[in-house]
Amino acid sequence: MNDEEIEIISSSADLNEVGKVLKDFLKNNENVFTFPLLYEENRRVILWTALFQRLQQESSEKIHDLCLAVIRILSRDKTELDSLVCEKWITTLIERGGLYNFVSVEDETNSPLDMPNKEIVVEALKCLCNIAFNSEVARALCAHTSIDQALIGRLRVYKDIPFKEEVMLYDMKLLFILTALRQDIKKKIKDVLHGMDYLISGLNELLLEATLPETEANASACAIDEQSHYLLQDSHQGIACEILKTQFNLIIHSGSDEPVDEEEEAMYLKLMPVLAALLCAQATSEAKLMELHINIANLLTSVPPMFYSYLTPELTVGEVCQHEFEGRNMDALEALVQLLHHRLESTAGTKNQYEDLSPILTVMVKSARGCRAQRKWLRGRVLPPLRDVSRPPERGRTTRNQLCRLLTTPVTAVRDLVAEFLFVLCKEKVGRMVKYTGFGNAAGHLAQKGLLGGGRGAQYSSSSDDSDTEEYLEAAPHIDPVVGCTRPPRADPFEGMTEEQKEYEAMKLVNLFDRMVSEGVVKPARVGPDGRPQPIEHVMEFREHVPNRPQS
Template sequence: MNEDEINIVSGDNYTEVALTLENFLKTNNNVFTFPFLLENNRRVSLWAALFQHLQSKSSESIHVLCLTTIRLLSRDKSELENLICEKWIITLIEKAGLFNFVDPDDTMDVDMPLKEVVVEAMKCLCNIAFNSEVARALCAHTSIAQGLVARLRSYKEIPFKDDIMLYDMKLLFILTALRQDIKVKIKDELHGMDYLISCLNELVLEASEPQCDVAGSREVIEEAHYCFLQDNQLAIVCEILKTQFNLTLQSAENVSEAEESMYLKLMPALTALLYAQTSTQESLMELHSNIANLLTSVPPVFYQYLTPELNDGETALCIYDGRNMDALHALLQLLQYRLSLTTNTKNQYENLSPVLTVLNKSARGCRVQRKYLRLIVLPPLRDVSRPPEQGHTLRNQLCRLLTTPVTSVRDLVAEFLFILCKEKVGRMVKYTGFGNAAGHLAQKGLLGGARGPVCYSSSSEDSDTEEYLQAQPGIDPVVGCTRPPRANPFEGMSDEQKEFEAMKLVNLLDKMMTEGVVRPARVGPDGRPVPVDHVLEMRDHPPNRPQS
């Protein structure tokens, strides 16, 4: 846009202004930077002209075009911090219908602007809030938080709520992620979590209307097993879940009564969403990923509500011990999906950490969930001819991660498998091989074969199959599988040749020790490796063997 065009936009001939803006929008629809506006202060002049029109009632006919142009311009971060002022932010808030509520309990008794104006203004606020810290700070000094929360309660009164709900949630996510003061205000003062949970319930009920009685209770969703989220509903749900993650993310372990009540409302909604279906597998995994992210900040005591007991006449796809395990099975499917996407260590932590954290908390916090997870992840062994890390089962894939260089993922996987084994060293070695488990056992001081904290039931869950019992004598515990008979390398050698080869080995080991390549160790009294000065010390203190 040249200076002549900017002069036209600054004028009051709205027909010419509209034509100029339409041409600009058509040309730059997919453009994200506007370097030509850096010359002769064009950017400031254009922004000022656009907001001047937005503040004038006489130019209402071009308000949508002005807002759309601002939306495109706000993609470019150049000089954005210097451009934004409080007056312009308030103008956008007013055009978005986020009125200045004095009391957040007031109802929306002010007429909403036109749908197109509200939608474009919300898009502008999302872009500007995301790209500008100054804009976020200005938002913190306005009543935008009250307006957003008030609208959460008032969607039924808005005829075009489906068009603006997504952008409301996007703006809430941006502000709660990047402004601590707004986050605290929405969570503590305005009780935003309660209204967000209500929105989730409403969305699931809307998606379930053909299959369930909508007149039923809206607090605890029932019969939501058959809900199908349309793409627009799914996008809104994901933004809500991301915002709820921001609001619940905290380090405090103690849960207040208000938080306990909030979690008791949240868990049935998350469980219902784990039952839901979407148009594609990718979108379903996106939904489950956002749920898993949120669950990482939920105390494990509330995980029991993921697997409710089945009442008379109720059924489910996955049932264990009289409980509906569909939600937990959905999390296992998410883990399997994430494992299939993780072909290298580059994004291993981002892909696997949330769902592994959730499964760890589930297995440790709820006995019946641990038993179900063990049934799926570590079923009774049958074929032990291959090492545990070879194959395509969930157990095989997790065993491969026990030796990943990404230590945070390795520790999460090892802890998960260790919990499923009831923290028994022998059982862990049985399913993973001692070589794969050694690092984790060393960290916990269990190399000597001791058992971890006794916090599990005494009833045995280990039922060895006939195939495993037959192969057990030939299993090498280091690799976790059977090995074919090996030829004796000393066969045909004289005693002198054997002694010569032994001395070569001793000299090589001595050289590696001298140069610091390796350092021998033995298992100390605390179950952790203890360096030794000479290999003969290992003969005086033989290692304890793990007991099953």
């Protein structure tokens, strides 16, 4: 934008002329994120000032939406944005976003007031999102103007506000940014404004609006499961995802090992049934559904395990569900299993294993540890009874195969989560873990836990629900426990050799091993009393203590 165009915006009385300049700028810069030409001769400051002066003039209301759209584009450039924004401009955007009508959430008689038209409100909220994301000064000014109170106030009356889907989407985006980047705002929303309660109510409202009549549900069988009661449209799905991300910000530091007070317990008891309902909902596409489930999984990582049982409530008389186990509705847990499989498929061979897999794996571990029925269901889905043992456990496309491949990934955090998940599903029995993964894949995890000499978890019931198939029992004598599968018969490498040749080959092997040890390539070790490997100085030390045989 040149000096002449900036001058038109600043001083022209012809709103049509100003509007043309603004429209041309928007058309030419729709996908631009930096504006180096504006850094020269103070053009940027002059342009921003002119735009906000127009916003403060009621006579220019005709072009307010265009001014806000230009500010939205300009606010993408974070260069020296901190020195540019001021409190007056932030309050102008808050006013144009209709937020000043909702400052008092304590006033029970407060009701939605008239707001500017939809385009102005939505553009103002987009501007606030961009500026708050790119400027620490802007976030501090937002805290000073009590915008957090206004956002919660508008959330409280969500169902009554005009054009609520568009408004609430950007309200929640802004709330997510502020709670992620301002600790004082996060603390105020959580402890003073009781934001979690209103966010949970917001999710409930979305589910109520997404409820389908029985006839409509049957007519939409191609897009929605027969047993599902909810179909989230894209606007509702977007709002739900932003609410879930904001909730994650509010409880992320709670810590699953810290004691839960009565207020937090009541909050979790309200939250978990809503998350279970969202996991059972459908979306307009698989990508939208996976995005929703990913955000739910992220939030569940901060929920204490004691509340996981509420994801799979007991069925009442006459109630039906798609996946039932031991009298419980397992639909929500099945959705999480599908998410795990989807993430394993989509991250195979990528560099984003930790970011993509750690949340859902953490949820799986906490679910398996926190609820016996969920552990048994997960075991049946992830580690079904073995039938074909002709291939190594890491070869194939089943969930078990993909998890076993990750037992040797260089991403140690993912490897440890996968190993812990499988170990818990095996009731922390070494023999069962080796059976499903092979000793070679499980050795690292067993060494960390001091279980190389065998052992089992003590916190599980003694009764076993393991059922070996006829195929497995028939092949069991021929299974190599190191690789976890059968191996075809091999020719005897010593066949046709004389005793002298055999002795010569054996001495070559001894000398090679001695050379590797002396040069530090390998270091021999034995299993110590604590079940962990301990280095030895001489091979004869192997004879001093014979390690225990693995127990099942």
